[in-house]
Amino acid sequence: MRFLFKLVDYILAVFMGVASVWLVSLVVGSGWNMFIAMFVGMFLGMLAVFPALLFSCGVTTAFHVLPVGMLITMFTGMIAGMAIAMGALSTSQLYPLAIFIAATVQLAIDRYDMKLKGEVPLGRT
Amino acid sequence: MAELKDKHWWAKWDRAAGKFDFMNRGVELRFGKDKQEWFSRAKGLTLLVAVGTGLDLPYFTKDHSLVGIDISKNMLRIAAKKCEGRKNTKLIQVDVETLSFADNSFDSIVTSCTFCSVPDPVQGLKELYRVLKPGGKMYMFEHVQSNIFWMAPMMDAMTLITRHFGPELNRRTGKNVLKAGFRLTEEVNIHLDMVKLFEAEK
Incomplete structure (x- = not known):
């Protein structure tokens, strides 16, 4: 069961990364101002968290999707926005990058969760 | 907060009742074992605060003496169906901020994702303190504001939206x-x- 939950986490992470690149590629075009592209990319990317939240409520929780999703979509959205504006990477090149970022962020959050998990010393509340 | 109370703040929970079990299925799947272990510490007459649609009832033995309270009539209607075969379980519609029980009435109190939704949480908790017997214990499963530097502002921002249809995240x-x-x-x-x-x- 634990393995299945982890699998769901990683599938959702990858979905959010790929969806954020896709959303950004629909709007941002080459030749855009870099800073505008970065902020628009970040904003559009973060929208990808909402479908993930909706589709996953039957199998996981918002607490597992939100922290990871916000980071993944923010980073991939920003990178996708800038890369497309500069013409540095094509959308098909950005998807593997988004998958890599998603898996890395998910792994980092899992490690951090393991560190925080357990009894909190009293008086820290 | 006062503004939300004036507008029957619990109406959002009445509206959510029908899809509540589905929306919380993930929470029960992922945290159910932790909740069961934690709530099994509750002994004697137990007040189950915000019983909702009764998602937490299976975490208690069938003969456990339980009083489940909730503000939402629609939620309680669904919970009542899950109480079949539970002779020692009573459900009451009441606001946790103004409980109708006498002082020192309960041996234990259990809350599950409750104080993200009570408009005045300290007042609600004061009421629980009043009705709990001296030495009695309260067991809580709650989501709270994170202290992680990048999560805290996000949770504040999300709460501006979520408070209108569900819980507060901060x-x-x-x-x-x-x-x-x-x-x-x-x-x-x-x-x-x-x-x-x-x-x-x-």
């Missing part, structure tokens, strides 16, 4: 428990520092 429930007069005896992180188990004593 409650400081541990601090509120102390403000209400309880002694915090145990606090456990079960997911990051956002989902926690608390044990508090009167």
Whole structure:
């Protein structure tokens, strides 16, 4: 069961990364101002968290999707926005990058969760 | 907060009742075992606060003496169906901020994702303190405001939206428990520092 939950986490992470690149590629075009592209990319990317939240409520929780999703979509959205504006990477090149970022962020959050998990010393509340 | 109360703040929970079990299926799947272990510490006559649609009832033995309260009539209607075969379980519609029970009535209190939704959490917790017997314990499963530097502002921002149809994400429930007069005896992180188990004593 634990393995299945982890699998769901990683599938959702990858979905959010790929969806954020896709959303950004629909709007941002080459030749855009870099800073505008970065902020628009970040904003559009973060929208990808909402479908993930909706589709996953039957199998996981918002607490597992939100922290990871916000980071993944923010980073991939920003990178996708800038890369497309500069013409540095094509959308098909950005998807593997988004998958890599998603898996890395998910792994980092899992490690951090393991560190925080357990009894909190009293008086820290 | 006062504004939400004036507009029958519980109406959003009446509206959510029909899809509540589905929306919370993930929570029960992922945290059900933790909740069951934690709630099994409750002994004697137990007040189950915000029983909702009765999702937490299976975590108690069938003969456990339970009083389940909730503000939402629609939620209680669904919970009543899950009470079949539970002779010692009573459901009552009441606001946790103004409980109708006498002082020192309960041996234990259990809350599950409750104080993210009570408009005045400290007042609600003060009422729980009043109805709990001296030495009695309260067991809580709650999501709270994270102290992670990049999560905290996000949770504040999300709360501006979520409070209109569901819970608030940025409650400081541990601090509120102390403000209400309880002694915090145990606090456990079960997911990051956002989902926690608390044990508090009167």
